[in-house]
Amino acid sequence: MDSLRGVFNLRDAIRHQRHANSKTYMRMMEIYVVLHASESVQTNATLRRTGALEKFAGATSKFLSYLQNYRDMPRATRFLKRSEMEEKRQEIADEIDRVFEMLNLAATINAMNSDASAGKNNDRLIARLENVHADLRLTHDAMLAHQQLKDKQDNESPKVKNKVGPVRKKELLAGSLQGACQHGHLDVARSLLDAGASVDQQDENGNFPLLAACSDGNVDLVELLLDKRASIDLADTSGWTALMAASQEGHADTVRVLLRTGARADQQCPNGETALVIACQRGRLEATRALIYGGASVNLPDSNGDTPLIWASSKGHAPIAQLLIEGGASTESHSKTGWTALMKATERGRLDVVKLMLKNSANINAQGLNGATALNIACEHNQLSIVVLLMNHGAALELADDAGYTPLITAAQLGHSDVVQFLVTRGANINARLPSGGTALLTAVWYKRLAVVRILLDNGADITLCGDFQNWSALTVSYMSGYIEFTQLIYERVEPDFSFSVDQPTTFHANSATTDFHSAIDVKVRNGDTALRIACEQGNLKAVKKLLLHLDDIDKADARGWTPLMSAAQNGHIDVVKLLLDERAQVDTCNADGESALSIACKNNHLDIVQAIIRFGATIDLSASNGRAALHWAAVSGNTAITQLLLENRAAVDLVDSNGCTALMEAAQNGHTDVVRLLLQYVARIDLAGPNGATALLLASQHGRRDTVRVLLERGASVDLQDRVGNNALMAASTKGNAGVVELLLNNRAKVDLTDNNGWTPLMFASQQGYTGVVQALVRSGAQVDHRCPSGATALLIASRQGRRDTVRVLLDKHASIDLEDEDGNSALTVASTQGHVGVVEMILSSW
Numbered sequence: 001m002d003s004l005r006g007v008f009n010l011r012d013a014i015r016h017q018r019h020a021n022s023k024t025y026m027r028m029m030e031i032y033v034v035l036h037a038s039e040s041v042q043t044n045a046t047l048r049r050t051g052a053l054e055k056f057a058g059a060t061s062k063f064l065s066y067l068q069n070y071r072d073m074p075r076a077t078r079f080l081k082r083s084e085m086e087e088k089r090q091e092i093a094d095e096i097d098r099v100f101e102m103l104n105l106a107a108t109i110n111a112m113n114s115d116a117s118a119g120k121n122n123d124r125l126i127a128r129l130e131n132v133h134a135d136l137r138l139t140h141d142a143m144l145a146h147q148q149l150k151d152k153q154d155n156e157s158p159k160v161k162n163k164v165g166p167v168r169k170k171e172l173l174a175g176s177l178q179g180a181c182q183h184g185h186l187d188v189a190r191s192l193l194d195a196g197a198s199v200d201q202q203d204e205n206g207n208f209p210l211l212a213a214c215s216d217g218n219v220d221l222v223e224l225l226l227d228k229r230a231s232i233d234l235a236d237t238s239g240w241t242a243l244m245a246a247s248q249e250g251h252a253d254t255v256r257v258l259l260r261t262g263a264r265a266d267q268q269c270p271n272g273e274t275a276l277v278i279a280c281q282r283g284r285l286e287a288t289r290a291l292i293y294g295g296a297s298v299n300l301p302d303s304n305g306d307t308p309l310i311w312a313s314s315k316g317h318a319p320i321a322q323l324l325i326e327g328g329a330s331t332e333s334h335s336k337t338g339w340t341a342l343m344k345a346t347e348r349g350r351l352d353v354v355k356l357m358l359k360n361s362a363n364i365n366a367q368g369l370n371g372a373t374a375l376n377i378a379c380e381h382n383q384l385s386i387v388v389l390l391m392n393h394g395a396a397l398e399l400a401d402d403a404g405y406t407p408l409i410t411a412a413q414l415g416h417s418d419v420v421q422f423l424v425t426r427g428a429n430i431n432a433r434l435p436s437g438g439t440a441l442l443t444a445v446w447y448k449r450l451a452v453v454r455i456l457l458d459n460g461a462d463i464t465l466c467g468d469f470q471n472w473s474a475l476t477v478s479y480m481s482g483y484i485e486f487t488q489l490i491y492e493r494v495e496p497d498f499s500f501s502v503d504q505p506t507t508f509h510a511n512s513a514t515t516d517f518h519s520a521i522d523v524k525v526r527n528g529d530t531a532l533r534i535a536c537e538q539g540n541l542k543a544v545k546k547l548l549l550h551l552d553d554i555d556k557a558d559a560r561g562w563t564p565l566m567s568a569a570q571n572g573h574i575d576v577v578k579l580l581l582d583e584r585a586q587v588d589t590c591n592a593d594g595e596s597a598l599s600i601a602c603k604n605n606h607l608d609i610v611q612a613i614i615r616f617g618a619t620i621d622l623s624a625s626n627g628r629a630a631l632h633w634a635a636v637s638g639n640t641a642i643t644q645l646l647l648e649n650r651a652a653v654d655l656v657d658s659n660g661c662t663a664l665m666e667a668a669q670n671g672h673t674d675v676v677r678l679l680l681q682y683v684a685r686i687d688l689a690g691p692n693g694a695t696a697l698l699l700a701s702q703h704g705r706r707d708t709v710r711v712l713l714e715r716g717a718s719v720d721l722q723d724r725v726g727n728n729a730l731m732a733a734s735t736k737g738n739a740g741v742v743e744l745l746l747n748n749r750a751k752v753d754l755t756d757n758n759g760w761t762p763l764m765f766a767s768q769q770g771y772t773g774v775v776q777a778l779v780r781s782g783a784q785v786d787h788r789c790p791s792g793a794t795a796l797l798i799a800s801r802q803g804r805r806d807t808v809r810v811l812l813d814k815h816a817s818i819d820l821e822d823e824d825g826n827s828a829l830t831v832a833s834t835q836g837h838v839g840v841v842e843m844i845l846s847s848w
Contacts (some may be wrong), residue, residue, distance in 0.1 A: 058095075083681075086681050108397045150203075175827070175829075175830045176827070177197040177833070180209075183835070184218040184221060186221050187836075187838040188833050189833075198227055200230060207236055208234055210225045210231070214258070219253050219254055240269045243267070243275045246258060248278050250284035265295050267292060271302055274297070276296040277311055277348070280308040280309075280320055283315060292327045298327045306339075308329065309325070309329040312324060313342070313345040316348060318352040318353050331360055342475075346378045346381075351385055358435045360802075364390060365395060372401040373396065375399070376405065376406075387419055388422065392423075397428050408440050412444045413811050414449075414458065415447065417449070420440075431462050437468060439462070440452075441453065442467055442477060467772075531543075535564075540576075544576055554584070557589070561592040563589050565581075569601040574612065577597075577613070587616050598613045614645065620649050620652075621651060626658050630646055635666040637672075640678060654684060662696075664688070667696075672708070675703070676696070680712075685731060686712060686717045693723030693725075698727065698729045700712060703736070706738070706741050709745070731761075734771065742774050751783050753780055753782075762774075764795050768804075770804035792823045794816065794820050796827070796828045799811060800831050819845065829841065829845075
């Protein structure tokens with residue numbers, strides 16, 4: 001008690017210092033209020049054990065002594081010793097801050113051990129601790145004790161369920177079950193079904209859980225839905241059933257389960273396709289096998305008359321075609337346009353399927369509705385290998401289509417010279433004629449097929465035959481059309497007594513001059529280095545002295561622009577640096593990166609070298625190509641002594657680099673609190689923002705620099721300033737999970753529901769990352785749990801999507817609405833189900 005009384009006796013002395021513009025004074029008065037309110041013997045005993053009273057009394061005496069000493073100083077002395085006095089004041093302030101933390105911890109521990117903490121007086125106790133400004137969140141232990149009290153209160157209070165109407169509940173369950181089935185989350189689906197989800201509920205597109213599960217091929221999930229009496233032949237708005245979906249994806253086991261449970265194998269969708277047709281289209285061999293063994297009709301066509309075999313042949317799925325034929329599929333079936341499986345395989349160049357069809361006695365000369373045969377089709381599509389195969393199996397060489405086109409005329413017209421050569425070799429009638437009188441030669445000339453014309457002429461095509469709409473000969477067609485090369489080819493084959501001449505085409509030969517690009521290349525390697533620079537880099541003082549006796553250029557740099565002075569400064573060779581400076585080395589020369597010897601020394605924390613270079617007149621604010629000057633490097637390194645030296649030599653405290661960062665920002669984000677204090681003492685602009693809008697406070701908060709954040713706030717940093725994307729310090733700390741920083745910012749009245757440019761709040765950022773401690777702090781400070789960003793998402797929805805179970809529990813305990821949806825119609829339950837977060841799903845289900 002004597003110690004406590006001694007502190008109280010200092011009250012008047014403290015109060016008399018109100019005119020001192022000091023945060024230290026305010027903190028001391030705050031401690032006094034807390035001590036004055038601590039009436040219990042037990043609390044005072046704990047304070048004595050922690051030594052808080054003695055430490056506070058000592059710090060108070062130091063503070064009063066400091067003030068008295070400061071007042072007694074002449075103004076000139078104050079100015080000269082301002083750095084020393086500020087450092088002493090800060091030391092006292094830090095000591096008082098530590099006493100304050102000890103006080104909070106002692107008060108909270110005693111509160112937890114008191115009778116009142118056991119039950120009915122919790123509310124009064126917590127209110128009392130907070131009303132006397134006991135900041136229970138300054139230490140981890142105090143925050144934990146305080147949270148235990150709050151949790152005990154919550155546990156003893158009756159839980160209020162999140163109210164959701166039966167209709168809305170049905171909608172939420174249905175959408176969630178659909179998502180769970182679509183992604184194969186068995187446990188989630190089971191929980192949803194147990195909670196009453198409708199097994200056959202369809203969305204606006206007719207999608208339903210069984211369809212989704214079959215598409216995914218999750219047999220266990222399919223069996224679960226079937227056990228829950230899912231309608232096995234239910235179709236979506238496109239007429240697709242679960243069996244069709246499983247067949248399309250090739251999930252043979254799922255197909256077997258569905259067929260075994262009674263699915264209709266031959267059910268057709270509006271275009272007439274069956275599950276078997278769909279499996280054949282996609283080349284699903286095992287699914288096709290399962291369907292055939294399950295009784296699917298192998299000859300049931302779709303609405304265009306295409307059978308499963310025609311589809312398999314068209315797609316080139318030879319093993320499936322073989323399976324269908326073995327199952328009784330007819331090779332003679334044709335579509336409504338008259339196409340057989342052989343024709344389709346021929347058109348697409350499916351050689352293996354054509355062989356299979358011929359092996360199984362497909363009608364090789366079957367004609368389509370236009371009279372074309374497989375051979376004619378092969379010639380049309382330039383399928384030489386298939387043409388050869390068909391001919392070897394006895395295809396009719398002269399069988400023409402309804403327009404009179406034989407295979408040869410077809411190939412000639414389209415310019416397929418290899419096919420034409422083969423057909424001619426196999427004895428095709430080279431002079432066969434169309435109903436118009438046209439021949440293969442005439443057709444080839446009309447269509448300018450030069451290679452084909454040569455083949456036909458070389459094989460004796462009759463050039464005197466006339467035909468087509470003008471009834472011209474091949475020579476006349478070529479001449480009248482201006483085809484000089486064709487005319488010459490044909491004219492060479494006319495009888496000798498036939499007089500006819502044409503001008504020969506003019507041939508131009510382009511001559512290009514050659515240029516000799518040979519040039520001499522100097523391959524000698526030069527790096528511009530000198531013995532002096534190397535000696536300076538190594539710190540070899542004797543060698544440097546000798547070299548200086550014989551060198552004229554002391555500042556000669558290497559290829560990187562590094563001078564001897566820079567190299568010595570980088571490696572901390574102070575004796576070499578002093579020698580070079582005495583010999584008048586240039587101090588402001590910069591290397592290729594724009595760095596001077598001063599910046600290099602600051603970057604490497606060589607105080608003595610910095611002092612030496614400054615004495616020789618170095619430019620303090622000389623910036624490198626990245627905009628960084630010596631002060632930036634001192635701040636990055638956290639070197640207080642170098643920082644102070646530069647500031648005393650009038651370094652520009654708010655100089656920005658090319659990224660817009662000041663020394664204060666660099667020190668803040670790296671957590672160099674002493675450097676931050678020093679820069680602020682020299683009136684650094686505390687709220688200056690970089691090009692992206694980030695301030696020192698935002699950067700320190702983002703990197704979790706709690707002590708730095710406290711200093712910046714004490715010195716008046718604006719707590720809610722936002723960068724270009726709308727982030728502020730609280731959002732940055734929440735995103736990174738820096739709970740201690742979040743608490744500090746909230747204690748300094750940061751706006752808890754301020755939004756960024758996307759409408760996200762700090763609570764949303766913390767919820768997304770699952771930082772439950774931060775979420776709790778934000779909620780305690782009044783964060784709106786149901787705030788919605790423009791997309792409609794809430795913190796609960798965001799946390800549920802990421803599977804942040806503990807965070808979801810906190811939000812639900814604060815009665816977050818579980819039925820709110822985003823712009824895509826997703827609720828918290830839906831996204832948790834879709835992502836398979838069964839723990840979150842069960843938690844949400846248990847909350848309504």
